[in-house]
Amino acid sequence: MTKLVQAEPRAIVAPGGPAFRQAMAQIASAVHVVTTLGPAGRAGMTATSVASVSDEPPTMLVCIEGASRTLAAIESSGSFCINTLSDTHEELAAIFAKRRNLDGEARFATADWITLATGAPVLAEALVSFDCRLIDVHLVATHRILIGEVVALGGTGLGGGLVYRRRGFGAV
Ligand SMILES: Cc1cc2nc3c(=O)[nH]c(=O)nc-3n(C[C@H](O)[C@H](O)[C@H](O)COP(=O)(O)O)c2cc1C
Numbered sequence: 001m002t003k004l005v006q007a008e009p010r011a012i013v014a015p016g017g018p019a020f021r022q023a024m025a026q027i028a029s030a031v032h033v034v035t036t037l038g039p040a041g042r043a044g045m046t047a048t049s050v051a052s053v054s055d056e057p058p059t060m061l062v063c064i065e066g067a068s069r070t071l072a073a074i075e076s077s078g079s080f081c082i083n084t085l086s087d088t089h090e091e092l093a094a095i096f097a098k099r100r101n102l103d104g105e106a107r108f109a110t111a112d113w114i115t116l117a118t119g120a121p122v123l124a125e126a127l128v129s130f131d132c133r134l135i136d137v138h139l140v141a142t143h144r145i146l147i148g149e150v151v152a153l154g155g156t157g158l159g160g161g162l163v164y165r166r167r168g169f170g171a172v
Pocket of ligand 1: 031049050070098103
């Protein structure tokens, strides 16, 4: 079996850049599109660094890189929606990850979107959508951790999920 992270099981591997990214690549993560309605219109990006924080009140977090246009739009609007993708949404994940050279409103053209409580775009065919009010922001290294209180839920609950592992998409 090929050891992707450690040459020897007990060797200490320095966790600098490439080794850390290689370590993170082993983790299968659900894929989401995080959206908002900002001052310049709709904005959104693909994100895997999403987690639940607490269930009372229902609270989620997402980590977004400091240069992201979606981050700036969320900080202006004070709300965002986490749309969890199904296994039919691989192309949508690529579009919202800038892999099709589309930005802003153009990323929304190939899917149907609705709104719930905050006005952030909700993917009509998402597995689940968490419509959130931004309640806290933490700056850590190159990223912001956005904390949102979930104010409405959407989604179909139907079909398989989309995951990202070893730099590729897969179905679960
Ligand atoms: C599978 C996948 C997961 C990603 N997860 C994140 C993430 O959690 N946080 C982040 O800041 N960027 C993440 N990205 C990169 C953003 O999707 C990408 O930088 C996006 O184009 C930012 O768009 P914006 O500048 O319009 O906001 C991810 C990309 C891919 C392909």
